[in-house]
Amino acid sequence: MPAVQETVERVRAIDVDQYKYGFVTDIESEKAPKGLSEDTVRYISARKNEPEWMLEWRLDAYRRWLTMEEPTWARVSYPKIDFQDYYYYSAPKAAPKSIDEIDPEILKTYEKLGIPLRERDALLGIQREGGSKVAVDAVFDSVSVATTFKEELAKAGVIFMPISEAIREHPELVKKYLGSVVPVSDNFYATLNSAVFSDGSFVYVPKGVRCPMELSTYFRINERNTGQFERTLIIADEGAYVSYLEGCTAPQRDENQLHAAVVELVAMKDAEIKYSTVQNWYPGDKDGKGGIYNFVTKRGDCRGDNSKISWTQVETGSAITWKYPSCILRGDNSQGEFYSIAISNGHQQVDSGTKMIHLGKNTSSRIISKGIAAGHSDNTYRGLVSAHRKATGARNFTNCDSLLIGDLCGAHTVPYMEAKNASAQFEHEATTSKISEDQLFYCLQRGLSQEEAVALIVNGFVRDVLQQLPMEFAVEAQKLIAVSLEGSVG
Amino acid sequence: MLEIRNLHARIGENEILKGLDLTIPDGEVHAIMGPNGSGKSTLSYVLSGKPDYEVTDGSVSFDGADLLALDADARAAAGVFLAFQYPIEIPGVANMTFLRAAMNAQRKARGEEEISTPDFLKLVRAKAPDLGISQDMLRRGVNVGFSGGEKKRNEILQMALLEPKLCILDETDSGLDIDALKVVAHGVNALRSPKRSMLVITHYQRLLDHIVPDVVHVMHKGRIVRSGGKELALELEESGYAAYAQDAA
Numbered sequence: 001m002p003a004v005q006e007t008v009e010r011v012r013a014i015d016v017d018q019y020k021y022g023f024v025t026d027i028e029s030e031k032a033p034k035g036l037s038e039d040t041v042r043y044i045s046a047r048k049n050e051p052e053w054m055l056e057w058r059l060d061a062y063r064r065w066l067t068m069e070e071p072t073w074a075r076v077s078y079p080k081i082d083f084q085d086y087y088y089y090s091a092p093k094a095a096p097k098s099i100d101e102i103d104p105e106i107l108k109t110y111e112k113l114g115i116p117l118r119e120r121d122a123l124l125g126i127q128r129e130g131g132s133k134v135a136v137d138a139v140f141d142s143v144s145v146a147t148t149f150k151e152e153l154a155k156a157g158v159i160f161m162p163i164s165e166a167i168r169e170h171p172e173l174v175k176k177y178l179g180s181v182v183p184v185s186d187n188f189y190a191t192l193n194s195a196v197f198s199d200g201s202f203v204y205v206p207k208g209v210r211c212p213m214e215l216s217t218y219f220r221i222n223e224r225n226t227g228q229f230e231r232t233l234i235i236a237d238e239g240a241y242v243s244y245l246e247g248c249t250a251p252q253r254d255e256n257q258l259h260a261a262v263v264e265l266v267a268m269k270d271a272e273i274k275y276s277t278v279q280n281w282y283p284g285d286k287d288g289k290g291g292i293y294n295f296v297t298k299r300g301d302c303r304g305d306n307s308k309i310s311w312t313q314v315e316t317g318s319a320i321t322w323k324y325p326s327c328i329l330r331g332d333n334s335q336g337e338f339y340s341i342a343i344s345n346g347h348q349q350v351d352s353g354t355k356m357i358h359l360g361k362n363t364s365s366r367i368i369s370k371g372i373a374a375g376h377s378d379n380t381y382r383g384l385v386s387a388h389r390k391a392t393g394a395r396n397f398t399n400c401d402s403l404l405i406g407d408l409c410g411a412h413t414v415p416y417m418e419a420k421n422a423s424a425q426f427e428h429e430a431t432t433s434k435i436s437e438d439q440l441f442y443c444l445q446r447g448l449s450q451e452e453a454v455a456l457i458v459n460g461f462v463r464d465v466l467q468q469l470p471m472e473f474a475v476e477a478q479k480l481i482a483v484s485l486e487g488s489v490g
Numbered sequence: 491m492l493e494i495r496n497l498h499a500r501i502g503e504n505e506i507l508k509g510l511d512l513t514i515p516d517g518e519v520h521a522i523m524g525p526n527g528s529g530k531s532t533l534s535y536v537l538s539g540k541p542d543y544e545v546t547d548g549s550v551s552f553d554g555a556d557l558l559a560l561d562a563d564a565r566a567a568a569g570v571f572l573a574f575q576y577p578i579e580i581p582g583v584a585n586m587t588f589l590r591a592a593m594n595a596q597r598k599a600r601g602e603e604e605i606s607t608p609d610f611l612k613l614v615r616a617k618a619p620d621l622g623i624s625q626d627m628l629r630r631g632v633n634v635g636f637s638g639g640e641k642k643r644n645e646i647l648q649m650a651l652l653e654p655k656l657c658i659l660d661e662t663d664s665g666l667d668i669d670a671l672k673v674v675a676h677g678v679n680a681l682r683s684p685k686r687s688m689l690v691i692t693h694y695q696r697l698l699d700h701i702v703p704d705v706v707h708v709m710h711k712g713r714i715v716r717s718g719g720k721e722l723a724l725e726l727e728e729s730g731y732a733a734y735a736q737d738a739a
């Protein structure tokens with residue numbers, strides 16, 4: 001967001017002729033010194049013109065982080081991360097000047113996904129020098145689109161803006177809710193994020209308001225550069241409804257290997273939040289080199305009675321995924337849902353799942369997880385369902401299916417269940433299957449290629465979850481699944 | 491035209507086809523009958539390119555091309571269609587989606603345009619009712635929860651849409667009630683054409699009353715041991731395969 005916003009402002013401030021010489025070099029110069037220290041935290045906070053309280057909040061997080069250990073319980077392995085070897089504020093990144101500088105593999109994927117040229121350039125962050133028109137148009141386009149949305153949202157009273165802006169414009173809301181779902185000291189990566197978060201979205205839907213649109217298209221155009229430490233906070237006040245869509249089906253070019261996002265959702269009485277993600281970060285090359293490490297903390301708090309939070313995710317990218325979107329079912333009769341498709345291919349490692357913490361009476365949760373492992377990858381579902389002593393009548397249904405493609409990959413299911421009261425009803429189903437030779441041959445006999453056949457069968461396998469995605473997104477996700485599994489057989 | 495010469499094929503250590511010869515000229519319908527385990531389904535798999543079946547000797551040419559050199563999907567695009575003895579279920583993939591994916595894959599392989607959505611729907615609407623295939627069956631997962639007879643009719647629908655040049659029907663009549671048998675036979679007969687060859691595998695003369703073959707072959711222990719006109723099927727119905735078992739012994 002800041003990159004685009006800034007670009008827009010700069011472009012506005014100068015006329016277009018000057019622009020083509022002007023801003024590329026300017027933009028490249030914004031970088032904090034390498035490494036992490038109190039100074040880095042202060043630098044980030046200053047860059048964002050943050051109020052004092054925010055700086056203190058970050059510094060507090062940083063100090064706690066220093067005392068914490070990197071977790072090792074997940075089924076993933078990677079070389080030890082040297083946290084002093086990263087830039088913690090480098091947005092916007094140095095932009096490639098032409099398409100020739102982009103990995104041809106990524107370009108091929110774009111073609112297959114049918115991403116329009118202009119959007120593609122924007123996603124890749126290409127700034128064209130001589131023919132800078134493309135970037136400018138793309139930018140201007142997104143501005144006009146964004147403005148239309150903003151007006152409509154404002155009419156409904158919905159606040160939707162970068163969190164950096166919300167910190168300045170709505171400090172009372174941010175202070176009240178930030179860290180209230182994922183506390184500063186929650187876990188190593190969340191604490192790191194709290195110290196150095198770069199930007200993200202802030203959404204507040206007031207009492208009784210049904211957000212008039214999916215908060216998706218806007219995001220898609222504007223938030224491609226949120227950077228490595230994204231922080232998102234979404235609040236649905238009493239009786240409100242919002243559907244939020246994160247990500248984009250195109251693989252994103254990013255030099256930052258380490259990503260640690262935090263997303264907090266708060267649903268008050270009778271409110272509902274639907275959060276959908278498609279994650280397709282760079283998974284690394286065919287030997288597993290250079291991919292993104294994605295350590296995410298996502299948690300929703302069903303704070304009021306009869307509230308509902310629903311997570312839907314399609315995970316296909318990243319070298320390492322460590323991610324457990326969870327629900328705290330605090331309000332009586334509140335509901336939590338987790339629908340997940342996690343695909344791993346090549347040398348990817350995925351350890352993902354959810355936690356459903358039943359605290360209120362008659363709370364219910366539903367988990368549908370589809371893991372697909374191909375190539376040399378490892379795919380773990382890790383889930384916790386717990387019912388508190390007072391959570392009478394808690395119910396959970398878990399269905400965990402794994403599909404293996406080939407003999408070199410692994411799928412693992414690690415369910416934890418803790419019922420501290422006798423009336424809780426937990427149901428768990430799990431299956432592991434392989435794509436059968438008979439199914440493949442049947443498809444081939446009808447003329448489908450190996451790859452088409454695998455994609456078709458896998459799309460059938462994940463259908464229950466795909467159906468949870470907004471229509472337009474589901475279609476894109478389907479294509480993405482096919483692209484992610486290329487080269488997985490034969 | 492399909493020409494099979496001295497075909498030997500095995501699965502694992504078992505040789506199942508042991509020097510099979512068969513020629514089906516364009517436009518002809520040939521039936522193969524033979525006892526359980528004689529290798530009829532194996533022949534259909536070897537022709538359509540199922541992995542795990544290893545051809546150790548002999549040749550198969552189809553319209554002059556070496557069929558054995560092609561992958562299964564390329565054979566399909568070249569016009570080989572197998573109506574399976576046991577059609578496979580693909581959960582979560584709508585029958586319609588599958589049909590369309592198959593049509594487009596074959597078109598693509600032949601360098602043709604994809605079929606448009608309206609054209610595709612028109613085509614399906616024209617062909618499905620004749621085979622007693624309901625909208626519901628088109629929406630459901632491929633063969634998922636279909637009755638035995640519905641699966642077989644679905645195979646013929648695929649055949650009708652894909653318009654192959656060589657149709658291999660492996661016991662398409664088994665599991666069909668009398669009315670369904672007529673429906674299927676009608677569907678198959680509608681596809682008979684001077685440019686299309688058919689290989690109909692069956693155990694029962696009854697099917698051949700409806701799909702009248704030009705030639706009937708008897709297969710035994712991996713070879714064609716006798717060929718004749720349609721009256722051969724009647725004779726087999728009377729006397730069974732005992733005579734061939736003795737020959738072979």
Ligand SMILES: Nc1ncnc2c1ncn2[C@@H]1O[C@H](COP(=O)(O)OP(=O)(O)OP(=O)(O)O)[C@@H](O)[C@H]1O
Pocket residue numbers: 501502504506524525526527528529530531532533575
């Ligand atoms: N995967 C396999 N491994 C080992 N043997 C096999 C395999 N598949 C088939 N066979 C054997 O090959 C022989 C021929 O089988 P095939 O299915 O071709 O017979 P068929 O003529 O179609 O019989 P039916 O009339 O019962 O359908 C049988 O003895 C069978 O057991």
Ligand SMILES: [Mg+2]
Pocket residue numbers: 530531532575660661
């Ligand atoms: Mg058979």
